[in-house]
Amino acid sequence: MPRPGPRPKRVNLAPRQAEIAIERIGGQGDGIGHFEGRPVYVPATVPGDRLSVRLAAAKGDGLAGEAIELLESGPARVEPPCPYFGRCGGCALQQLRDDAYAEWKGQLLADALVRRGLKDVELRPLLRVAPGLRRRARFALGTRGKGLALGFNMRDSHAIADIEHCLLLVPALDRLIAPLRSGLEELLAPGGHAALEATATETGIDLLIEQTGAPPSAAIRVRLGALAEELDLARVSWGRPGEAPEPIAMRRAPSESFGGVAVALPPGAFLQPSREGEALLLAEARAALKGAKQIADLFAGCGSFSLPLSQGARIHAVEGDKAATEALQAAVRRANIAHRLTVERRDLDRAPLQPIELKRFDALLFDPPRNGAKAQAECLAKSDLPLVVAVSCSVASFARDAQILVNGGYRLDWARPVDQFPWSAHLEIVARFSR
Structure with missing residues (x-):
């Protein structure tokens, strides 16, 4: 019978208390300090804060921290405007002065691109949607x-x-x-x-x-x-x-209504969080697609891009959701615009448009869910399509897809961060890729 090996080292998970100085804000909005060489993530803090913190559970590569007492305030700390801040999980950064918040928000995109080896990209200034506009x-x-x-x-x-x-x-x-x-x-x-x-x-x-x-x-x-x-x-x-x-x-x-065409929305239909944010994204996409006449709009939803863009080009809208596809098709029929906007239902994760299918377009726009458009980006990288415009709601999946496109021969001309989610770590991106 084999001899028993050494007993595993016991890890003390009992809560401990420590004094932490917050050095920076991480990608999810937590303040980050250090304890015994390990990062400690403390919500609702700002750089320069010094706090008494309860350390308990492991979190990623470090520890989760719960503030017990604020001993010294950082210079960018302000009074949160919402009485529920700290208890409600909807906002993470109301305690951060507005200029510092805007700088941090714009930097999220730069950091994500650098992690994927994409440096020296033209990052355009952050566009912002004010609170009180979320529909x-x-x-x-x-x-x-x-x-x-x-x-x-x-x-x-x-x-x-x-x-x-x-x-x-x-x-x-x-x-x-x-x-x-x-x-x-x-x-x-x-x-x-x-x-x-x-x-x-x-x-x-x-x-x-x-x-x-x-x-x-x-x-x-x-x-x-x-x-x-x-x-x-x-x-x-x-x-x-x-x-x-x-x-x-x-x-x-x-x-x-999108581009003057009313769409009867199915229950639970996806819309951009605000009309103002939708308008910002559309304006950026229009500018990036200027001159294109045959455009594929992928992950088209109910037509928030397809319908306005069809005013100046022929659009082929592709969407996987059955209800959204049927809603857009019905709107196209009512508006009698099938000559400039066609609609296809297709699961783009399982069946992305192949290089041979992309030959009939001179530009493509995609606006995928949070997990991104990996399969479609891989097909685009093998194509000769001259222009791709990406819209994304995740810096991580956008940076991954951008790396695929760049490795496939595209040039990332520019990227624009758009803040539709005030006081949160969520960020929208519009970017232009060309060959």
């Missing part, structure tokens, strides 16, 4: 005692920070918080939870309730219909996560 929000709803909590998840937790107002939202969504909390009390059994996706469309609020378990009972459906009347909601839908939602009450078809 789409995903609330968390859960039981709390005899009532409900409605708000956003706390940081690194499924617990809900119950809120009355949010500084990020357009007034129509902000006014909805308290009435939804009281109006949905019958929806959840004790211990239950749901996600509420609310979108302020041109024709009213579109509310999607996502919940595991059985569909709503007849009584709940009646209550949701009454709530739509009480709150003047355009539509209320219900669905399980990952499944097609079912409309429960439809008072008006939620609709949004």
